[in-house]
Structures are given as C-alpha cells and as structure tokens.
Amino acid sequence: MKTKFALLAILAMFAAACGDDGGTDAASAAADCEPGETDGDLSFYNWAEYMDPALIDQFEAEAGISVEYTEYESNEQMLAQIEAGAATYDLVVPSDYMVDTMRQENLLVPLNFDAIPNVANIGDEWTGPPFDPDNEFHVAYQWGTTGLGISYDAWAALGDEEPTWGWVFDPELSGQVAGGVAMLDDAPEAMSAALKYLGYSIGDVMTSGNEDAIREAGALLKETNDRLTKYDSVSYADDLVNGEVDVAHGWSGGFAASLFEADAYETHVYLIPKEGAVRWVDTMAIPTTVEAVCSAHAMMNFLLDAENGAALTNFVYYASPNEAAIPYILPEILEDPGIYPDAATMAKLEFIPQAGDLGLLIQDLFTEAKG
Amino acid sequence: MSIGMQTSKGVGRLLKINAWLVFAFFYIPMIVLVVFSFNASQRVNIWGGLSARWYPEMLRNDEILSALENSLVVAAISTLASTILGTALAIALDRYRFRGRGTLEGVAYLPIIIPDVTMAVMLLAFFAQAFRFLGNIGPQLQLGLYTVVISHIAFNISIVAVVVRARLGQLDPALEQAAQDLYASRWKAFRLITLPLILPGILAGALLALALSLDDVVISAFVTGPGGTTLPVYVFSAIRRGVTPELNAISTLMLAASTVLVLSSLFLQRAPKQERTTTKEDS
C-alpha cells in the first residue's frame, strides 16, 4: 500500500516534470532598475580563480548587500545548473559560444543598459559579436586567445621562425621538438587549430556547414595523435613551464599565470601562430534563475568601472575589454603581446561560433582522432 | 591469535616483502607531498629551502576555510546517516527473507555501479524536477549544501551495506540463534553478539563512506548550490591552476586530520575489541 502510494507520488512528480519543458519566464522582460540600485543580496556564479576577492569586498561595502560567490569549472557545468533552474544565480559568466546557446534556449534575461552606464567603457570592437548580434544579453568581462606556448630552447631549435601551427601539425617541424607537444583536450579548440593550419576560416566553415573541411581537419588530428605527448586542458601551462612538454596548445591567461608564478619569462613564451588563432571572450549575463535583478546590474556596472576593471585584469592576467581601464592596468600586462596582441595579429583572430549540428561531428572526429 | 601465523617461512618472507613494498608505494608520494608543503619556493617542483609560510597563508584564505567547513559538515552527516541506513540494510538483506528482497538487493548495488558523472547528472535532474513539483504545492527550495549531503548518503548507503554484508556473510547464524536462546530478547542478542562481531565491518564501511565523501568532486560540483563549494571542489579548481605549495599545505593538514581521526576511532574501538577477542576465543 505504502509502496504504491510512493510510486504514485513519484509518477505524478515525473509527469509534472515532463510536462514542464520550457524554462521559467518569470523574469524575461528587461528589468527596471536605476544605476547602482540593489534589490537584495547577490548570488554570483563565476569561473574558478576569475575574480579578485578584494573587488567583492569593495562592492559589498559600497552597495551595502552581501555577495554569495560560487565557482564553476566549465561552461557546461554552469549551463547544467541554470537549465535545471534549481538554484538562484543572479549573475553568471558564460563564454562567447555559451551566450549563444543560452540565448537560443531562453535562459538569459535581456539587460537594461540604462542601469549599466559604465558599458560605455567597453571598446567598440566588442559590440555586436556573432554570438549576440543585437547586444541584448551580455557585457564583455575578460578576453583572451588560444595559441601556443613554447620554450625558447625549442623555438631556437626550430630556427626562430615565425610561430606556426605547423609546430603541432607538420610532422617535420614537430619532430624537431625534442620535449614533446601537447594539445588542449577540447574538441572545438583542437578542431579550430587544425582548420587554421589548413588555411580555413573557422567562422566560414561553421556557418556554411562545410563538413568536408571539418573531416579534413579531423583526419589531420588523427594523423597528429601519435606524435603528441598528451592532451590537457587543465595543466597545459604548468606542463610547459615544468618541462613536461616543449610546445603546448592553450589559453593565453593560463600561460600568463603560470609564467608569472614560476617566473619563467626568460625561458618560455606564449605566441599566436601566423595562420591566425582563436579569440574568445567571457561575458557577464543574467540567467533566468535571477532573483536580485537590479543587484546583478549594479555588479556589472561596478565591474565595468575603469579602475575596478583594471584591478580585475591586474589580478587574473587576462585582457580587459574595458578601454577606460587601460591607464590603470599594469604596464607589464599591457606590454605582454601574449595578453594584448598587436593590431596585425588581432586581425587574424576569430571567435569559435556555436557549432549547432556540426557539434556532434566535431566531437566524434576528435574522439576518433584519439583512437 | 598466533594460529594464523603458521605459514611456511618462505611464504612468510614473501608476504612480508610484499607488505613493505605496498607500504612504500602508499607512502612515498605522501611523504613527498608533506616535504614539499614546507618548500619556500613558489614553484612546486623546485626546492627553495625550508619554510612553513604556506600554512598561515592558507589559513588566511576565507575560501579555503569555508570550503573546509562545508566538507566537514557534508562528510560527518552523510557518513553517520549512511552508516546507520547501510548497516540496517545489510542486516535485513542477510538475515531475513521478505517480499521484494531480491529487488532491493539489486537496487542496493546500483549506486556503486553508476559512474560519477551519470549519478551527478541524474541527481541534478531529479532535484530540479522535485523542486519544480514542490514549488507548485508549497515550499520553494533550491540547491545547497543539503542536496550534497542527500546525494552523498545515496551512494554511501550501498558502500556501507556491501562492506557490512561481507562481514555478516561470514558470521555463523547459529551464534546469534544461541544468543537469542540465552538472552531471550532479540535486540539484546543483536547488541551483545552480532553488533560487536560486525563492528569492524561497520567501521570499515563508515571509513570508506567518509573517504568517498571527502573525495567526491563530480557529484558535489553538480548538485551544490550558491555558497556550497566543498574542499575537494575547491582543490580541483586550484589544481587546474597548478599544484601550489599552498595546496600541498592543505593536503598535509588533511593528512594530519585523517591520521588523528583514524587513531581516535581505533582508541574508541579499543574497549569492544577486547570483548570481541574473548568471544572469539570462547566460541
């Protein structure tokens, strides 16, 4: 009897759950907030190690609310929690393609830019990106690139030539890297690097659904697999600095942090290959799980302040999209071409678009490449 | 007690060598870890002289302290609850025949079998649906530390049950039967005979549960809510940025804490242990 009742209750719950497919639309209209206005404590969900704790303290003191700060490890982990809708988060930091995904799945609340006057500090190049063409849902937080870290010794052995993806993909060149080569364990990034080496534009291939190009890049990845020392998206920079590998595919900020911590500027460097590379941006956005929508706007505005934006970059070593912040950023960061590439390099950088149906093919080819 | 030691000399020596090799295997990485937590250098793999500076540094880190507190709460509650529930389950499965026993037995093994990620995803989906359902009829709930506790209990019940059952399976039911005749009360027979006999199994199960709870990253990361970061989740993200001496210092403290815990559990166990030895020799 009791078991039957429990079963019924569970079935009822399950049925209720299945029927309720769409997200909550409680907060889909743009919020009506004044700049700096707060409406309760803020629940901030951000990447691990991506914030200067002093800034949180400062915001709490200025705004008079407390911040519940929680960290995640990947876009997908954050997305899973937001999709589940089972926890209140007022502010999240999705990367570019993830903004696209969340936007299409109605998981983001449109922003009220009147409440974020400091958005004017963001450089023009950041407006209307492919992942949010109408600038409705995001403000840029920090940005960086995906390139190659290398030891100066290995670079010298390669003849100090201009940096190229060939160090990874050309058997002749990579054969000259004595200490081994590592790639990111990330299908879209690995695929993008291969596409760049083959001379394709990532954006064109993805938007035109050019499967042949993707298969060609997949075959290249498969050929390369045997020569690689490892795949790693976690300790790629430490592996480089510690001599585990001599060439590593990875994200700019990770290399910057490791080079700084190990004081390895004399021995290692982060470079962007001549064929061009991936550029990415992490953004601030308000998910539909929001409760304190004005507090979230207030936090965005606070972080986009010139000095606060600089403090963030000075702490996390990623580049700031905040142009007004530049005077306050440490000169060694501004002068590091690995963090702030020159204009010519910038022109060769591309975002990875949301891959849509090609996503599965890319994952499969990467899986196959690993054998 | 010495009967079991009558193995032939050659075999005995091999056993001994194997044991010390295993201990060396267990301990060399641990020792390296402890030594390097006293490394003055910022770089983990370069020795920069002896220094304890990472310890105060670590204790000033609010994030570490709150993660530590969260972890201890989760580990303590989930270990206690799963030990009680798991032991009862093991006893029921081993000692009684009732309807649905077979099904229950199968279900009891499942949580061990399921990969972490799957368990994490299914619990997250479950909590989401359950909260939506409950939200319609009353309480508005959200993920938090308590959902981590619930999830840890869910996988630890099985762990405890399996270990306790391995112990129960070897007990002679006649012993309990005799005790029942002797003491008349079932509960008394259980308390005085069965419980002391299976206590090592229960403790082993509880220790396993505790270790798994303190180790879990994946499930905790999925089902935790705002402010509910546990120490392993923190450590995992810290490791992403490379192993720092600070991290080695945390590990060393965890190591020290577990040493103290194991020692104190042994100390607490001492009294019943003597009792058990006598029962064994009398039986």
Added chain:
Amino acid sequence: MTAPKLAPDAAVRKAESRRGVFTAMPAAIYLLIFFCTPLLIIVAYSFGTRTATGSTRLSGWNFDSYERIIDDLVLGIVWRSFWLAGLTTILCLVVGYPFAYYLATRPARIRNILLVLVMIPFWTNGLIRIFAIRFLLGSDGPVSQASSSLGFGEFRILFTPTAVIIGMLYSYLTFMVLPLYVAIERLDWRLVEAARDLYANGGKAFRKVTWPLTRSGVIAGSILVFIPSFGSYVVPEILGGAKTLLLGSYIARQFGQARNWPFGAALSVVLIVAMLIAVVVNQRSAASELTGSSS
C-alpha cells in the same frame, strides 16, 4: 549466501518477514526516493532527443542513442576500458590479497598500527594523491632525477598506459584490501589448520579452504575496484595524458563538452545493465560454489 534460518511455521515466517521489511525500510525508502527516481529520469533521458544547441527534449522518444552504441568507435572505447579495468582488478588482487593476509595475521597490536598506516593515505584526497604520483613520475621529478644521476637516463613513463596502471593501482588498492582484510580476519583458523593437516600441502589447503572462505571478500573487493576503474576518468586524464579515450571520460564528455545527454544517458544505462549482469552472475556462481562445498 547464508542459509535462511529455520522457519518452523507460517506465523514465525510472517513475523520474520515483517521484521526484515521493518529493518530494510529506512534505507529502501531513501534509495527509492533519492536513487531510483533519479535513475528513472536518466532512463527517460536516454530515449530523448538532442536539439541542435545540445539541450534535451523529452518528447519524440526514440532509440537513436542506443543505436549509436554499436558503432565501432564506441565499442572500441568500451573494450579498451574493460581490458584496463580488468587488468587493474587482477593487479589489485595479486598485490592486495597477500597484503591483506599479512595484515590480518599479525598480532592484534601490530595489526591495528598497520591498519592505521593503510587508512591514512586512503583518506587523503584522491586528486592530490594522483598529482603526487604525477609529480613523482614527471620527467624532472625525483624518480627521473635519481635514474639519470645513476646513469639510466631520463625516466619517461608519464602519459603512458603504464603510468595509468600505476595510478589506478594506487587509487583503488585500498578498496581491495579493506574487504579482503575483513574477510581474512574473520577466518576460522581452526579450519585452515585442519585443512593443513588434511592436505599436508600449504598451497592446496589455501585453495581448498582459505580461498573459498574469503571469497566474499574477494568478490566485494573486485567489485569495488573494477567498477570505479571501468568508469575512471581522472587517472587516465592526468597520468595518461588523455591520449587514449576511456569510457568514463567518454560518458563525462557527453554530459559536458559534447552536450549529448541522451547519448550519455544511454551509455550509462547500458553500462549499468552490463555491470548488474556481471555482479549477479558472479554472485550466483559464488553462491552455488559455497553451497556445493558445504554439502
């Protein structure tokens, strides 16, 4: 396992059954709510549809995700994982059984000290232990430095299958040792003694008496080792350099990067069913063997 107790009449049997249900009830209810229901949800997901952006639609139920599993790519991953987990289990048993035997046959005082020594590393965070191993095996780590200073040249073992096996052994050996220890410690040594008198040969006595009597520990230990190694992904990712994809990583990938929850769910369901069959078959054979030897 153990023979059911004698139940002289229906009333006693009924009381017995009630007591059993009562004892099992709390855990059963807990598992029903917090385990079986979530499990149902994941089964439902496995029949769902993945949208282009990677979310899961719970309608238009289909078997597509199950069909993908028979793909050679997936079967290759499954086979590799199975092989590696099996090897790990056997290694753990080969090293762990004599180790547990040694522990269990020490005098009580020494035994307790040794047990503490076993527990301490086990309680240290698994991730940190794996990183300690990684540091040890690294090309400029202590092992490599020692080997090159002894003239054996640089030691390159990290990011090879050997490193993965070492890491798995390090991670899961205690899972094997604990149940084995519990089983061996409970052995009735008089039986072993009698067997030794009977067979005169230590090996034979072990095969005929000690081993069968500790089988429950062997099974529990093997299950506790095989299962996490089969689904393991931290060790192969960190020590193996993620070069060979194993099932654990592959499933994790479906719920993460690939955002293909139906496929991840289907893989999980198949894995669960396969494991369950293995456990049941193992148990059946163990049970029949036990009854066979006792009659």
